[in-house]
Amino acid sequence: MFVKLRLGVCEVCKSGAKPMKKAFIGVHLRRLREERGLTQLALSKALELSPSYVNQLEKNQRPLTVPILLKINAVFGVDVQMFSEDEEARLIADLRDVLTEPPIDEKIAITEIREIAANMPAVGRAIVGLHRRYRASIERSDALAQRFGLTAEEGGAPLQLMPYEQVRDFFYSRHNYIHELDSAAEKLFMRAGLQVGDVATGLKEYLRKKHSVRVFVEASAEIPTTQRRYDRNAGTLQLSSALNPGQQAFEMATLLAYLEHSDALDDLANEAAAGSDETYRLARIGLAHHFAGALLMPYKPFLDAAERMRYDIERLEQRFGVGFETVCHRLSTLQRPDTRGVPFFFVRVDRAGNISKRQSATDFHFSRVGGTCPLWNVYEAFSVPGRIVTQLARMPDGRTYLWIARTVSRAIGGYGTPAKTFAIGLGCDLSHAHRLVYAKGLDLKTPDAAVPIGVGCKVCERPNCAQRAFPPIGRRTVVDESERRFNPYPVE
The missing domain is CATH 1.10.10 (Arc Repressor Mutant, subunit A)
Structure with a gap:
């Protein structure tokens, strides 16, 4: 069983995995200190550090170390997840979604987005929250306008997020663990x-x-x-x-x-x-x-079995007497702070591409704008019903994920009664892939082995994708009568 410390600083396991990159936490530490009404001198005494060392930490001149993080946790009792690299990655993913959609006319570089997520996370979360309310208002007013036959100018007052979206965001904010x-x-x-x-x-x-x-x-x-x-x-x-x-x-x-x-x-x-x-x-x-x-599936027995069986879903089905979808959903909830499992992203889609369930213990998410990516193996699962298909998928930001997908069907009637069929997808970051039985036979070390996918055509930055359904938002499409390209919607 792996022994793992994932605090945005390092990651150690018996498999000999390499440590993560250094983490600088100046803005988080300064915010924590100000919320508690402490001076730098008082904070240095509480952490048993010199005032100059604390000053350097707050100015990002020194990286966070595990002993210091443990001291912060012991003194202030804060959730160490606030210093996690994954938390920053989740915010970056959300901000990219927000800042690539009209009516924003500015092309905002990913380096600037990372600066907001790293140094002004509260501002970043506020931007994401405002954008979600804005999108919900537009979508609901458009729906009301269609319902009552109103013109765009008469479209209806802004409304809140739809209830199911509020519930989904609540679970997302809790890393799908209650x-x-x-x-x-x-x-x-x-x-x-x-x-x-x-x-x-x-x-x-x-x-x-x-x-x-x-x-x-x-x-x-x-x-x-x-x-x-x-x-x-x-x-x-x-x-x-x-x-x-x-x-x-x-x-x-x-x-x-x-x-x-x-x-x-x-x-x-x-x-x-x-x-x-x-x-x-x-x-x-x-x-x-x-x-x-x-x-x-009680937490400790289930996590122990999952680690022992290398997250083999079908064996876990047999052990706990539940179905494939139930096991996958449970695997996405194993985020107890002191004993975390692999952070999974869980999704359920139908043949039309509608996502009816989406739960995340990680930073991965597809865009709320423009659908999902047809190159994603969750859709391939419909072509081989009942079989597990695996995929190494690389996102435009360079992060690579291992995805597992399989269809599930259920019928309650007899002959001729339509059955419900969905594809269940379960994904994790490549850094965790070696812990899963599904990594067997996959080349985890060669970046080109991964399939390049995107977050949705309208916000995907990939220039050479033959499956593109829409041009990317905010980019001018090249229109040339003299040639026809294999890749649709070429951009300047």
Whole structure:
């Protein structure tokens, strides 16, 4: 099992991985000091450093070291994630998305964006937040204008982010890990004496004894319309016969989230909702599902198994008695500060390219503008249903990711009833790829082995892509009647 310290400073593991580049944290340290009302002298005494050394740290004349970081953590009790290189990369990715879209007329260099992310992260986050509200307002007013037949000038007042977007951003801000619910689920797993791989049996008995809830499976010749129906007055939980044991366990665990942790769900949902009742209700459901996944796959046993099995998803399915999508989603949540797993990006897409789920424990994200990249292997998965396909993909900023994708299908009716089919994608940074069984046979050391993909055609900077669907925003397209090129939309 790998022993890893990922604090934006170094990365050490038993495999002999090279340390990360030096990190300079002047603006973060200065902001922390000012928030606590300390002078440089007071800070130097608290950290047992000389005043000149602290001054050099704040001016980025000295890099952060692990011993100093541990002192900061011990003295101030701050989350060391605030000094993480990944946090900076996430902000850079978001800012690039914002600053390449009209009506911004300036071409802003990536070096300037990195300066904002490194030295003014609060300003960067404010820019991203303002842009998200601006985009939401434009999209919603356009939708209202179409609905009521209004002209562009009459289009409707700006509105908030859509509720599902607010919930998604809440989980993104938490790195897809909710400690309050995850730790509560782990404790309940032990208290209820549940067994890994057969949680359904234990949960059924626990609900009967602790909450006087009888669980029964619906037996009907009709096509089921609901997966779970709880009758509080009758004390019954009705589950669909279309659910397998793992899915039945998930529904029982979801009910337990509402029965035993309603206050925690309320607090977290209010934090996500920002005053919106619909967002609040959606957030409660999402949080209850997070708890359910954590109960079926308790953190430490699941992380230990994942590391031991080298993140082999199909083996984890067998071990924990749940499906491919459920395992992938759980893998994207293993970000407990003291025991982190591989930081994954999880996505679910349909054949039309619609992303219905997107959760990230890392900095990777596709643009909110202009769709996703057709060269991404998540779409290739539809051509080989049920098989896992792998891909080394390199983004325009040079970062390379290992992607795993496979289709999942589910039908609840009989012959002739349309089934739901999605492609599930799970990706991680190349620096973690050696920990995964899916890296077997891949050339992790040759940059040219990776497939060049982008964040979406409208904001992708790649000049020579035969799959380009739209010209890049902010670039003038070359229009020449005398020649026709293989790559569409050439730019000046």
